Amino acid sequence: xxxxxSLIEEVNTLAAxxxxxxxxxxxxxxxxxxxxxxxxxxxxxxxxxxxxxxxxVTSSAVEDGIFIAGDDLDRIxxxxxxxxxxxxxxxxxxxxxxxxxLIRKIEYVKYHCxxxxxxxxxxxxxxxxxxxxxxxxxxxxxxxxAVGNLLIEKYKExxxxxxxxxxxxxxxxxxxxxxxxIAEKGDAITKTLNHIVNTVNFDCDTCNLKAICDExxxxxxxxxxxNSRNGM
Ligand code: SF4
Numbered sequence: 604x605x606x607x608x609s610l611i612e613e614v615n616t617l618a619a620x621x622x623x624x625x626x627x628x629x630x631x632x633x634x635x636x637x638x639x640x641x642x643x644x645x646x647x648x649x650x651x652x653x654x655x656x657x658x659x660v661t662s663s664a665v666e667d668g669i670f671i672a673g674d675d676l677d678r679i680x681x682x683x684x685x686x687x688x689x690x691x692x693x694x695x696x697x698x699x700x701x702x703x704x705l706i707r708k709i710e711y712v713k714y715h716c717x718x719x720x721x722x723x724x725x726x727x728x729x730x731x732x733x734x735x736x737x738x739x740x741x742x743x744x745x746x747x748x749a750v751g752n753l754l755i756e757k758y759k760e761x762x763x764x765x766x767x768x769x770x771x772x773x774x775x776x777x778x779x780x781x782x783x784x785i786a787e788k789g790d791a792i793t794k795t796l797n798h799i800v801n802t803v804n805f806d807c808d809t810c811n812l813k814a815i816c817d818e819x820x821x822x823x824x825x826x827x828x829x830n831s832r833n834g835m
Contacts, residue, residue, distance in 0.1 A: 656732025
């Protein structure tokens with residue numbers, strides 16, 4: 604699975620010069636999981652992060668790690684722009700239905716991960732991510748490294764996940780517009796995969812996903828390959 608590789612390259616190029624701290628994954632540093640949805644009231648919060656949060660999967664090697672570009676949670680107050688990108692190595696799944704299901708399963712992880720005092724707020728746009736951070740949690744040691752380690756632990760509960768690199772970006776001069784564009788493109792690739800798995804329309808000229816298939820190597824072959832595998 605290499606459909607998202609060019610986007611991964613873009614993220615790495617964009618983030619690399621901004622990285623201020625890097626950590627190896629360490630289970631022992633994972634933040635507490637509250638186990639269920641929790642509410643952090645505005646009066647309890649020290650900051651509100653808002654921006655983009657998305658995953659990009661690949662079958663190329665990814666080493667577990669947490670990277671921070673900009674201030675960590677103990678230095679952020681009030682409203683702040685932010686992005687979280689998870690680059691995730693998965694087993695090379697040849698069956699497109701299984702690959703699509705795996706990508707969806709990975710996406711759902713963020714809805715089942717509840718770092719105590721770090722309230723991830725969902726939106727109808729799956730790439731938008733807003734987080735309300737409790738002052739008490741930061742005072743007792745919560746930082747991006749701890750939250751990242753918990754997320755890595757959760758992703759790795761999925762047997763096909765081999766490696767997870769998480770980048771938290773808070774530096775104001777980061778190109779957040781480009782990150783949003785990359786997130787949208789990643790989502791368009793996933794939607795195209797869904798179409799390939801579920802649709803028997805093979806007329807590229809009338810297909811509204813043509814732009815993606817024109818750009819992402821292997822997409823068109825995947826659709827027509829799945830056609831012949833299905834005996835159509
Ligand atoms: S291969 Fe053609 S029909 Fe299939 S998703 Fe791509 S553009 Fe659409």
